Amino acid sequence: MVKMMRATVAASSSLKVGYGNTTGRLRLRGMPPCLLQSSTAVVFLNNYLALFHSPSSKSTESRNTQQHHLVEITNVEDALNVFDEMLQSCPLPSVVPFNQVLTQLAKLKHYSAVISLNNQMVVSGIRPDVYTLNIIINCFCRLHQTGFGLSVLGNFFKLGFEPNVATLNILINGFILRNRVAEAAALFKKMLDSGNSKPNVVTFGTLVKGLCTKGNNTAAIQLLKKMEEGACKPNIVIYSTIIDSLCKDTLVVDALNLFSEMKSKGIAPDVLTYNSLILGVCKLQDWKETTRLLNEMVSKHIFPNVYTFNVLVDTFCKEGMVQEARSVIEMMIQRGIEPDTITYNSFMDGYCLRGEMDEAKKVFEEIFSTGCMVNARSYSILINGYCKLKRIDDARILFLEMSQRGIVPNMVIYNTLIDGFCKMGKLQDAHNLFSQMQALGQLPNTQTYSILLDGLCKNQQFPEAVELLDEMEEKKLDFNIVTYNILIQGLCRAEKVEYAWDLFRSLSSKGVQPDVRSYNIMISGFCNGGLTCKAENLLREMEERGRSPNGCTYNTIIRGFFNNNDISRAVRLIQEMVERGFSLDASTAKLIVNLLSEDEVDLALLAFIESPQ
Numbered sequence: 088m089v090k091m092m093r094a095t096v097a098a099s100s101s102l103k104v105g106y107g108n109t110t111g112r113l114r115l116r117g118m119p120p121c122l123l124q125s126s127t128a129v130v131f132l133n134n135y136l137a138l139f140h141s142p143s144s145k146s147t148e149s150r151n152t153q154q155h156h157l158v159e160i161t162n163v164e165d166a167l168n169v170f171d172e173m174l175q176s177c178p179l180p181s182v183v184p185f186n187q188v189l190t191q192l193a194k195l196k197h198y199s200a201v202i203s204l205n206n207q208m209v210v211s212g213i214r215p216d217v218y219t220l221n222i223i224i225n226c227f228c229r230l231h232q233t234g235f236g237l238s239v240l241g242n243f244f245k246l247g248f249e250p251n252v253a254t255l256n257i258l259i260n261g262f263i264l265r266n267r268v269a270e271a272a273a274l275f276k277k278m279l280d281s282g283n284s285k286p287n288v289v290t291f292g293t294l295v296k297g298l299c300t301k302g303n304n305t306a307a308i309q310l311l312k313k314m315e316e317g318a319c320k321p322n323i324v325i326y327s328t329i330i331d332s333l334c335k336d337t338l339v340v341d342a343l344n345l346f347s348e349m350k351s352k353g354i355a356p357d358v359l360t361y362n363s364l365i366l367g368v369c370k371l372q373d374w375k376e377t378t379r380l381l382n383e384m385v386s387k388h389i390f391p392n393v394y395t396f397n398v399l400v401d402t403f404c405k406e407g408m409v410q411e412a413r414s415v416i417e418m419m420i421q422r423g424i425e426p427d428t429i430t431y432n433s434f435m436d437g438y439c440l441r442g443e444m445d446e447a448k449k450v451f452e453e454i455f456s457t458g459c460m461v462n463a464r465s466y467s468i469l470i471n472g473y474c475k476l477k478r479i480d481d482a483r484i485l486f487l488e489m490s491q492r493g494i495v496p497n498m499v500i501y502n503t504l505i506d507g508f509c510k511m512g513k514l515q516d517a518h519n520l521f522s523q524m525q526a527l528g529q530l531p532n533t534q535t536y537s538i539l540l541d542g543l544c545k546n547q548q549f550p551e552a553v554e555l556l557d558e559m560e561e562k563k564l565d566f567n568i569v570t571y572n573i574l575i576q577g578l579c580r581a582e583k584v585e586y587a588w589d590l591f592r593s594l595s596s597k598g599v600q601p602d603v604r605s606y607n608i609m610i611s612g613f614c615n616g617g618l619t620c621k622a623e624n625l626l627r628e629m630e631e632r633g634r635s636p637n638g639c640t641y642n643t644i645i646r647g648f649f650n651n652n653d654i655s656r657a658v659r660l661i662q663e664m665v666e667r668g669f670s671l672d673a674s675t676a677k678l679i680v681n682l683l684s685e686d687e688v689d690l691a692l693l694a695f696i697e698s699p700q
Contacts, residue, residue, distance in 0.1 A: 166188050173185065174208075179211070182208075182219060185208055185213060185219070189201050189204060198226035199230065202223060202226055202227070215242075217248050220239055220242060220243060220248070221253050221254050225260075225261075227261070229264070233261040233262060236257070236258060240254075249283070250284065252286070255284055256290050259274055259275060263297035263300070271293075271297055272294065275290065275294050286319065288319055288321070288322055291310060291314050291319060291325060292328070295307045295329060298310065299329060299332035302332070307328075315352075323349075326346075326356075330363050334364060339364075339367040339368055343364065356384075358390070358391070358395070361383075361389060362398065364380055365381065365398055366398045368380065369398055370402070372406065377399075390422075396424060396430065397430050399412075400412045400415050400433045401433040403415065404434060404438075405436075407440060409441065412433070425457075426457070428462055431454045431457075431459060432464050435447045435450040435465065435468050436468045442472075442476060444473060447468075447469060463496065467499050467500050470482045470485050470503055470507075473507075474507030474510075477511060479511050479513065498532060498534075502534055505517045505520055505535060505538050505542075508520065510542070517542055521539060532564075533564050533570065536558075536559050536564065537566070540552055540570065540573050541577070543555065544573060544580075545577065549581065556571075567599065571590065571605070572602075575587045575590055575609065579611060582616065584612045591609050602634065603636070603640065606629045606634055607640050610640060611643045614647025614648075615647070622647055623656070638664070638669035638670065639672075641661075641669055644660060645660050646675050648660065649682065650678075
């Protein structure tokens with residue numbers, strides 16, 4: 088049984104659950120005594136077996152009470168061994184200790200194993216209770232199999248049970264996990280309308296979290312107001328969830344107002360609430376408000392944790408304020424809060440953003456000296472910094488060092504290094520790395536192909552670029568017009584406008600529609616090739632196809648007309664552009680001024696240089 092269940096834990100299977108009338112027991116073979124005594128499960132088994140065979144084992148109420156005193160199971164091996172022994176006990180224990188094992192196993196996220204063990208319980212004649220069924224529904228929902236979770240509801244009625252609030256809360260959470268907020272809201276409404284199973288604070292909290300995850304802060308706040316009007320009052324968790332969502336959407340003023348409202352109702356904020364607000368005001372670089380919030384939380388004896396300090400370090404570093412970030416780290420250490428890998432990664436990134444790679448490398452080495460774990464993110468930051476400064480050899484050395492330390496490069500690192508090689512013109516190295524990543528089981532994504540495609544185009548290797556695009560199409564990768572724009576632009580810049588035009592015209596047959604950027608690239612290609620009539624025809628086609636020209640479109644074609652000495656058409660397009668609310672950009676204005684100084688254009692054009700927006 089144990090071997091079978093270990094295989095179940097390793098697998099990710101979809102298991103249905105059923106409850107029928109069973110009279111026989113499934114006798115399971117236990118572990119040999121010598122193996123059992125050497126197992127860490129012996130402590131747990133002693134507790135369970137002492138409970139089952141004690142005089143009080145005849146009393147269900149006593150068993151229900153004593154099960155709360157059992158030692159907590161902390162690994163799947165213990166859970167499987169305990170479960171196996173319980174099924175072999177005579178008489179069979181009640182469902183209560185089985186529920187506890189299933190609960191502990193669910194906490195360890197072995198959801199498929201829980202479902203399989205539950206089926207073994209049913210076959211062995213152990214009648215589930217409401218708590219058991221709720222555990223199974225929760226496991227199905229966690230496995231994103233909400234349909235199977237709903238099917239378990241039928242077993243409630245077969246066994247004479249009624250789904251309770253916890254059951255419906257689990258299902259609502261299951262819908263939220265699948266991003267099916269509308270269905271979660273519909274179930275919530277049914278709970279409101281029913282006489283039983285009225286929503287509780289957990290129900291509201293679950294739905295609020297789902298709405299915030301979808302970015303629907305308005306609906307979340309409306310739900311909060313509904314709570315305040317009824318008997319179920321909101322708690323700190325619900326307020327903090329909405330405040331956090333508002334801050335992440337940079338609606339910091341709204342978050343601060345809700346924060347004040349929360350405090351006025353006597354709900355005390357915790358460190359998570361303050362962390363959300365501090366993150367929000369830091370994004371706005373409102374240092375005064377940041378300081379006020381920090382002082383306020385300390386005055387309430389709510390002390391900043393490592394997350395609080397990491398927010399400050401990361402914000403300072405993103406603004407290039409590495410000295411201020413260092414001061415925060417020193418403050419952390421003084422307060423007895425150890426900086427973690429996230430702290431050092433942010434600090435290192437700050438130096439990389441400033442191009443101070445020697446300082447960044449010192450921070451990287453400092454991570455090792457402090458005992459923190461260097462991770463793929465640490466290497467990614469440093470490799471990206473070296474690539475931006477075109478120190479590709481240093482980046483390559485770090486990449487090789489990762490393997491020696493047993494750290495597997497992620498997609499971001501591969502893409503960064505391939506991009507670095509391409510920008511240095513080392514296309515063979517880029518191709519080698521591209522092949523290496525696939526050999527190691529890391530499949531390139533659309534961004535990887537786009538980086539390589541861009542590198543090939545910028546290095547005038549168009550046959551290889553077209554071949555790579557064909558490969559992308561054959562593999563049916565999820566790429567869009569952005570990828571095609573790379574090749575169209577590369578061909579236009581290489582003065583291969585006819586090839587670019589052929590590709591542009593074939594987009595519809597590929598199921599892709601050109602966007603405004605596609606048209607702008609093609610118009611620029613025609614203008615640079617002296618094909619201004621085709622450029623203007625394409626401008627008109629944009630409007631016919633519902634792709635409204637923007638300021639870039641007009642400035643591009645106007646420069647093309649001027650450069651091709653077609654002054655009258657340029658003036659006409661300037662007038663059209665101004666009427667549509669666009670203005671000349673710096674490049675077009677400079678071109679007109681240069682032409683004016685050479686007396687090649689009528690002075691009336693000066694009126695358009697400062698045209699209104």
